[in-house]
Amino acid sequence: MANVANKIGVLGAGQLGRMLAQSGAPLGKEFGFYGVSENEPAAQLGHAFFASKETKSLGDLVTFSDVITYESENTDVALVREIAKTTPVYPAEKSLYMSQHRGREKGLFDQLNIPCAPYQIVDSLESLQQAVEEIGLPAVLKTTTEGYDGKGQFVLKESTQIEQAWAEIGGKELVLEGFIDFQRELSMIAVRNANNEHVYYPLVQNVHHEGILRYTIAPARQVSEALQQQAEGYMQGLLDALDHVGVLTLELFDTLDGLVANEMAPRVHNSGHWTQDGAVTDQFENHVRAITGMPLGDTSVCQPLAAMINIIGKTGPVEKVQNMPNVFLHLYGKEERPNRKLGHINIVADSEEALFETFKALSDFLP
Numbered sequence: 001m002a003n004v005a006n007k008i009g010v011l012g013a014g015q016l017g018r019m020l021a022q023s024g025a026p027l028g029k030e031f032g033f034y035g036v037s038e039n040e041p042a043a044q045l046g047h048a049f050f051a052s053k054e055t056k057s058l059g060d061l062v063t064f065s066d067v068i069t070y071e072s073e074n075t076d077v078a079l080v081r082e083i084a085k086t087t088p089v090y091p092a093e094k095s096l097y098m099s100q101h102r103g104r105e106k107g108l109f110d111q112l113n114i115p116c117a118p119y120q121i122v123d124s125l126e127s128l129q130q131a132v133e134e135i136g137l138p139a140v141l142k143t144t145t146e147g148y149d150g151k152g153q154f155v156l157k158e159s160t161q162i163e164q165a166w167a168e169i170g171g172k173e174l175v176l177e178g179f180i181d182f183q184r185e186l187s188m189i190a191v192r193n194a195n196n197e198h199v200y201y202p203l204v205q206n207v208h209h210e211g212i213l214r215y216t217i218a219p220a221r222q223v224s225e226a227l228q229q230q231a232e233g234y235m236q237g238l239l240d241a242l243d244h245v246g247v248l249t250l251e252l253f254d255t256l257d258g259l260v261a262n263e264m265a266p267r268v269h270n271s272g273h274w275t276q277d278g279a280v281t282d283q284f285e286n287h288v289r290a291i292t293g294m295p296l297g298d299t300s301v302c303q304p305l306a307a308m309i310n311i312i313g314k315t316g317p318v319e320k321v322q323n324m325p326n327v328f329l330h331l332y333g334k335e336e337r338p339n340r341k342l343g344h345i346n347i348v349a350d351s352e353e354a355l356f357e358t359f360k361a362l363s364d365f366l367p
């Protein structure tokens with residue numbers, strides 16, 4: 001395997017980049033961030049390269065870096081292909097290309113026999129009407145690209161809503177998905193390095209409110225060994241098919257008929273933030289290890305239970321958190337704005353009762 005890389009360039013300078021730097025620094029890694037402004041969360045934790053500065057450009061980031069990674073699946077594939085001519089980019093183009101388009105992503109799930117919602121790509125009102133007839137209602141209409149935090153989605157309950165849905169989010173390529181009647185939402189984070197080592201974190205449970213992740217419980221309760229193995233099998237299939245290097249996240253619906261894949265992300269993920277305080281090696285360190293040619297770290301959970309609560313929109317009474325045992329505050333240095341992810345609170349607990357008590361004490365941060 002190639003020499004260990006020490007200078008990491010990140011396309012983006014948000015909280016994910018910031019946490020990559022926080023976990024990568026103890027391994028001797030140096031970071032450069034390509035973003036839009038020095039006020040972004042990661043800017044103070046590494047060398048900053050900004051589009052607006054003439055002296056420090058994307059070209060300078062590439063020159064600085066031994067390896068490049070990115071914060072978002074919406075990163076331009078053509079840009080990544082261009083950079084990869086001179087500097088390795090991980091996860092590589094294929095992972096990015098497949099996961100930034102809901103149609104391609106579902107095509108891959110089909111190919112690997114990973115169950116997902118019935119779906120159809122539509123690009124006109126007529127094709128939407130046709131798709132509704134075939135898939136049935138309720139159904140979820142989504143933009144094929146660039147959705148996040150539930151944006152660019154319309155839940156169709158009645159066929160009388162079809163025109164409204166097309167008017168609101170149509171005019172471009174969309175995907176209509178059958179509505180999945182899930183018991184709960186789960187996700188799994190897996191990591192692969194270029195030496196073909198694979199590691200998996202336990203399945204976690206995610207609770208969303210108005211399309212935004214509000215909290216995660218890790219490991220998810222009542223997960224049989226068989227369910228964990230099944231999810232690991234799906235992830236292994238994806239990692240190998242993509243020749244993926246780095247963290248890969250898979251969001252799943254847990255239904256009475258078994259696991260159904262929702263979507264994947266070729267990056268560290270909000271549902272893995274608990275690993276910073278609850279796992280032997282956190283997802284950020286493992287991503288850094290994977291993309292720089294290091295062996296992967298232990299994904300075991302340290303305490304019986306861990307959790308993560310997102311701080312959304314308003315920072316809230318964070319002083320409460322400062323002297324609570326087994327509670328860890330992570331702020332991103334962002335200004336308050338409705339629906340914005342400003343930070344998160346991690347919790348570790350030795351029992352469900354202890355976790356429940358801590359959740360009660362932190363109710364100000366829950367929806």
Ligand SMILES: Nc1ncnc2c1ncn2[C@@H]1O[C@H](COP(=O)(O)OP(=O)(O)OP(=O)(O)O)[C@@H](O)[C@H]1O
Nearest residue numbers: 117140147148149150151177178179180208211263
């Ligand atoms: N087919 C479906 N059936 C039932 N619920 C769904 C379906 N698709 C999405 N949802 C609900 O909407 C949420 C957001 O959907 P999805 O993950 O596709 O969007 P997103 O905007 O990419 O979200 P994020 O970036 O937050 O992961 C899901 O977590 C789930 O709660």
Ligand SMILES: [Mg+2]
Nearest residue numbers: 149251262263
């Ligand atoms: Mg999602």
